[in-house]
Amino acid sequence: MNQGYRITVVDDDRTMRESLSHLLESAGFEVVCLSRPENVLACIQKQDADVLLCDVRMPGMSGTELQMQLKGQTNVPIVLMSAHGDIPMAVSAIQNGAYSFLEKPFDPRRLIKLLENASQLRRLTRNADRLKTRLAELSGLDRVMIGNAPSIKALRAEIVDLSTTDVNVMLLGETGTGKELVAKALHDLGHRSGEPFVPLNCAAVPVTRFEEMLFGTAENGPGLLAQAEGGTLFLDELGAIPLEVQAKLLRVIETKQYTPIDTSKTINADIRILSAAHERLEDMMKEGTFREDLYFRLNTIMLTMPPLRARRDDITTLYMHYLDVFAATYETETPTLTSGDVARLLAYDWPGNVRELRNVCERHVLAARRGAGSVDSALNDNRDSLEAPETLREAVAAFERQLIGKALARHQGRMDDVATGLGIGRRTLNEKIVKLGLDKETILNS
Known part of the structure; x- marks a missing residue:
């Protein structure tokens, strides 16, 4: 259990050093013993010690004096031990930063448990310090887009360039590539950083409530456009915006104004709009489910997130x-x-x-x-x-993919029979097979 925990023991009593070394090594600790405290710092740094176990009374320098000397130079937990201990001495040691104080003779099981806990604390502290150091070395963008691949370096450079503008940016990429993180970076690095960043997953909003949520109503109050005033509105899963709302959103982009539902009040909109999609919107434009004019308004600049x-x-x-x-x-x-x-x-x-x-x-x-x-x-x-879908659109696509795949297998690829069995037209079936990325031959041969 204690394999790998490293203990430095300092005691002028040879018998005690040998006894402690045998006990701790039997319990799985790695042990280095010193008879004098003068070179302790160099030793614990070389050993990368997890705990310093030190006698209080030694010639030349006491354990408490050593503790004060090491203070500020290392965060290795120090456990002091003494055959002449008393409560004031123990309290003083703890107040000065010792992890614990033991009075000799002590229960070996208690010592082992104490060193286990102190070693675990040291490892946790070391991990936290290492993470803080690494994050301190990274710039804000490096923390968001970690990596040295050429595509990531190029993306970081583009983000820096675009953050100084108010241009509308569309982010394309697969689910999980970090599109919202990039949108937030574009906001945080720009002149709108002190204003709101309002993200909206369009696929998570019911179609019947989309317009109300975006524009607000007289009865229920301001919508997301009002919340994002002066800042940035990030529209994720762009293809899920209802067609009738797309026209109104286009007008906001063109006129910089909007009107809440059930009101006649026109409100000026000072908002930067960033958007993201993982499906190819060109296909939706061909199908007539996404407006071409809105598409070109939103993708003044397009950034592609590498998988x-x-x-x-x-x-x-x-x-x-x-x-x-x-x-x-x-x-x-x-x-x-x-x-x-x-x-x-x-x-x-x-x-x-x-x-x-x-x-x-x-x-x-x-x-x-x-x-x-x-x-x-x-x-x-x-x-x-x-494998669980994250949005309603993904869930529906997953269900359709499974249903059509089973129908193809059941009817052995006879398309008319598949369409009839599913209750849809042959043309609709063909379109869905293409849109869902189904491979008929793979399904039939599996």
Whole structure:
């Protein structure tokens, strides 16, 4: 259980050093013993000690004097011990920063438990310090878009350039690539940073309430346009905006004005609109479900978010970063990646992109906290939840894909029979097969 915890023991009594070394090594600790306190700092730095266990009364320098000397130079927990201890001495040691104070002779089991707890605290502190140091070295954008792939470097540069403008930007990318994070970065780096950033997942809003939520009503008060005044409105899942609302949104962009529902009051709109989509809106324009004029108004500039599988060199870096983040969140040690873990990370396609990677990291840390856990087990545990659709549009598409796939298999690919069985026309069936990305041959041969 204590394998790997490193203890530095300082005691001028040889018999005590040998006794402590035998006890602690038998319990799984790594132990370095010193007879004099003068070179303790260099030793604990070289050993990367987790705990300093030190006698109070030693010739030349006492344990309490050593404690005061080390104060501010290391955050290694210090446990003081003495055969001549008393309550005032113990209180003074704790007040001066000692982790604990033990009076000799002490219960070996108590000592081992105390050192376990102190070592765990040291590891947690070290992990937190490492994360703080890394974040301090990163600029604001580096924290949002972690990685060194050329596509990510280029994206960071474009974000910096665009943040100084008010141009409408459309973000294209798969689910989980970080479109909202980029939109927030564009807002935070620009002159509107002190004003509201209002995100809206269009696919999560009922069609019947969309107009009311966006424009507000006389009865229910201001909508999201009013909330975003002076700042940025981010429209995610753009293709889910109802066609009749698209026309009104276009007018807001063109005139910089809007009128709440059931009122005659015209309100000026000083808003930057950022948008995102993961489906190809060109197909929706051909079908007549998305306005071409609105599309071109919103995508003055288009940024494409690279999928994680296209930046494999960043996968391990991202995974290690989020392991540290979740280890700090759950107050546990950061799991160590094996060569097998790294190979599994790089072999996986990450269909859920960075969002999926974060989920897998969190599962890995939670499992490791229970004494188990690997990339492979975290991926296997995560697969079912990742396959669940996140929005109504995705849920409907998943249901249609499954229903049509079963019908194709049942009717052995006879399209007229499939269409009849589903209660739709042959043309509609063909359009859905194309739109849903179904491969008829793969289905029939599976």
